[in-house]
Amino acid sequence: MxxxxxxxxxxxxxxxxxxxxxxxxxxxxxxxxxxxxxxxxTDELACSRFDLPVSKSTTTHHFRVLRESGVITQFYxxxxxxxxxxxxxxxxxxxxxxxxxxGAAERQSARAGEV
Amino acid sequence: MxxxxxxxxxxxxxxxxxxxxxxxxxxxxxxxxxxxxxxxxTDELACSRFDLPVSKSTTTHHFRVLRESGVITQFYxxxxxxxxxxxxxxxxxxxxxxxxxxGAAERQSARAGEV
Numbered sequence: 447m448x449x450x451x452x453x454x455x456x457x458x459x460x461x462x463x464x465x466x467x468x469x470x471x472x473x474x475x476x477x478x479x480x481x482x483x484x485x486x487x488t489d490e491l492a493c494s495r496f497d498l499p500v501s502k503s504t505t506t507h508h509f510r511v512l513r514e515s516g517v518i519t520q521f522y523x524x525x526x527x528x529x530x531x532x533x534x535x536x537x538x539x540x541x542x543x544x545x546x547x548x549g550a551a552e553r554q555s556a557r558a559g560e561v
Numbered sequence: 562m563x564x565x566x567x568x569x570x571x572x573x574x575x576x577x578x579x580x581x582x583x584x585x586x587x588x589x590x591x592x593x594x595x596x597x598x599x600x601x602x603t604d605e606l607a608c609s610r611f612d613l614p615v616s617k618s619t620t621t622h623h624f625r626v627l628r629e630s631g632v633i634t635q636f637y638x639x640x641x642x643x644x645x646x647x648x649x650x651x652x653x654x655x656x657x658x659x660x661x662x663x664g665a666a667e668r669q670s671a672r673a674g675e676v
Contacts, residue, residue, distance in 0.1 A: 461672075465665040470588035473581050540665035542657060550580040550655035557576075 453522050455513060460535045463516030465543070468536065471515035472547055476500055477508045481517060481531060485548055490528035493520075568637050570628060575650045578631030580658070583651065586630035587662055591615055592623045596632060596646060600663055605643040608635075 472478050476498055484491055498505050509529060512518040517536070520529045536544045587593050591613055599606055613620050624644060627633040632651070635644045651659045 465662070465669050466588050466590050466593060468665075469584045469593075469662065473585035473588050475581050478581060478584075540661065540668065542661040543665045546655065546657040546661040547580070547584065550583075550658045553655065554580050 455520050455522075457513060457519060458516045460516075460539065463532075463535060463539055465540055467515035468517055468540070468543070471512050471517045474508065474511075476504075477512055477517075478547075478551055480508060480512065480529075482548060482551055484518060484529055484531045485533070485544070487530075490521075490523075490530045492526040492528055494526065570635050570637075572628060572634060573631045575631075575654065578647075578650060578654055580655055582630035583632055583655070583658070586627050586632045589623065589626075591619075592627055592632075593662075593666055595623060595627065595644075597663060597666055599633060599644060599646045600648070600659070602645075605636075605638075605645045607641045607643055609641065 472481060479498070480496060483496065493505065493509055496505065498508075500508070509518070509520060509527075512529075513520050516532060518529050518531055520527055522528070531544070533544065587596060594613070595611060598611065608620065608624055611620065613623075615623070624633070624635060624642075627644075628635050631647060633644050633646055635642055637643070646659070648659065
């Protein structure tokens with residue numbers, strides 16, 4: 447029982463999600479990159495599939511900030527920790543916010559000649 | 562000459578404004594409140610007109626973060642330091658971003674029964 451409980455990750459309820467927390471979560475370049483990849487994916491992505499220029503523990507930290515701010519959901523499937531963006535919750539709470547942030551990040555990357 | 566130069570405040574050029582910096586600047590509750598007030602004003606507002614629940618030096622810090630991230634312009638008129646949101650620059654760089662953040666903050670305040 448204890449081991450199962452430990453594998454259920456804590457998430458804020460929709461009404462607990464704060465715009466300041468969402469903006470803070472998205473204000474880090476690595477976290478913004480994670481969210482862009484997740485938003486562009488057709489299914490949940492495993493954390494281990496992310497090739498990020500930071501250590502494993504830093505990656506774990508970034509995913510936790512994203513989860514605790516309400517930007518992503520994380521859950522276990524077998525031994526893999528999967529993540530997806532809480533698009534429905536965010537769009538209901540803050541219409542247009544997620545899309546405009548993703549669009550802004552895309553335009554900035556395009557200007558800089560990045561992918 | 563020196564005293565004049567010291568009174569011209571440094572601002573990033575439009576192309577230097579980064580979405581991560583803008584999101585970071587707006588992720589603080591006090592800074593978000595300042596930007597909401599500025600965005601709702603019909604003319605430039607003096608820093609001294611803001612009644613904020615923080616010390617004067619903290620207020621100065623928040624205005625500096627907003628200016629250095631490209632969210633606001635600050636300039637002197639006589640002894641008053643005036644501020645306004647860089648709406649034109651932000652809308653050109655990141656269409657819809659500022660409006661969706663302000664809208665999100667408004668919806669959140671309305672839900673919480675705040676003004």
